[in-house]
Amino acid sequence: MIEQIQRLLRYPELIHGISTRQGGVSVPPHATLNLGFSRPDDPAAVLANRRRFADRVGFRLDDAILAGQVHGTTVAVVGELQRGRGAIERETTLPPADGLVTNQPGLVLWANFADCTPLLFFDPVAQAVGVAHAGWQGTVNNIAQVMITTMQAQFGSQPANILAAIGPAIGPCCYEVDQPVIGAVEQAFAEHSAQMLLRQLGKPRPHFDLWAANAHWLLQAGIQPANLIRMNMCTACHHDRFFSHRHERGATGRFAAVIGLREVHHAV
Template sequence: MTEPFVQHGNQLLLDRWMQHIPNLTAGFTTRQGGVSTGNYTSNNLGLHTHDDKQQVVANRHQTASEAHTSLEQWVFADQTHEDQIVKVPRALAGSGSLDYNDTIKRTDGFYTDETGVMLSLGFADCVPLYFIHEGNKLAGTAHAGWKGTVRNIGGKMVRLWTEFENVPAGEIYAAVGPSIGSCCYQVDQRVIDELHKVLADFEPYTKNEDGTYQLHLKEANRLLLIQEGIPPENIHVSSYCTSCSEKLFFSHRRDNGKTGRMHSFIGFTR
């Protein structure tokens, strides 16, 4: 399968979508091209980290410029590893862009049907999910760590669109972005037990001799999206592992929590 995220400068863009959908901007930032130093070298976009705030804001301005947008269009969240999804109107554009206190609270998913809004969420191993419906100009993104996955935040996005936006699940396209791979993601029985509650018929993991598991979090989310009615051919999955690719990505697990954040971004510019 062809990698759906293609590097352009310091960003990974969802080329497959952007080439065919007018005015769509969608992608994932890398750790490259910023001004931060130390554990946050160099393009840290996380205002809630212990990085210098002015450096993070400078990184954000540069990131927005590379995406041919302005930071005033971007919307950021106070993420809590839960499943709240907020529909974002243009009036909220700029929320959290310069100050963490102004983020949209307790939110791990965004979607919008308005142009000029760039939805963005932070990551350092968790799975970024992307959603698009070209006809209705709906765009969305969600943050799925293991807690968001077992809460099926991706499936919740699909249900919101089908129930409140009158979009059949079969017309939704989704992408599963760069995140930690099963090669680097070891979990215990508690996580697997929670996963079985929402994904009873599949085992996207392998068991280790010591009783732990190597969890394929991207595959778990792909299966959950199929379970919600998105056709498999409408789902694109990145092969990038954030833990393995140290030059491209921050990784919470690899760096023992002392690290920066990449961001998903998606929206219609006009």
């Protein structure tokens, strides 16, 4: 039901997890652990799935925060006032923001995916966390850097201290792209980088490497190579484990990436 990143498990104050598509109650084509209210699935099934996922990761669903996702680069700084927004019902979802950051313990930041790239951030020094949703548009427009600069401005984070993880997403093996994407990549990246990111694999059109593109931005923003975690797991290749919009031609569910800081309860 969940994937966890071993490097992040070293920090007991950290809550994190990435759901698989298995272990829920939704029926095809959203079988079985669909976590997205945006899909034409039974809302009661989605809510039951969310509760199962939250229980398995180890947090209360009421403490989660979700924003609308529109393939942009807006990053929202959230706190106590936003606790629970979008977690139980779609109507309370925060306004569009493809990135969320906080330094408040007890809150869990949540974003949904089905081929786009999950980016998780953790600053163990400033004690701050973030999650971002990076499809091709968020990637070429560098939401990775916006996340880091927001953490710097809001929490005093130093990029060299931040751990950044690139979660499961459609890989360069499967992400064949057309001219609008090709043009955006060529414009966003230097010519040499664009050639490396648009791979010619013997197919009519090149394949865009979302993993490498986000890694490029993260390293350029000051993330240390030793602090960059890459899962290198293709959601289209592993559509039995993750929902894949491309492989299932849009008729599919959503998996989630979550991150938060545990509340510390002091003895009296």
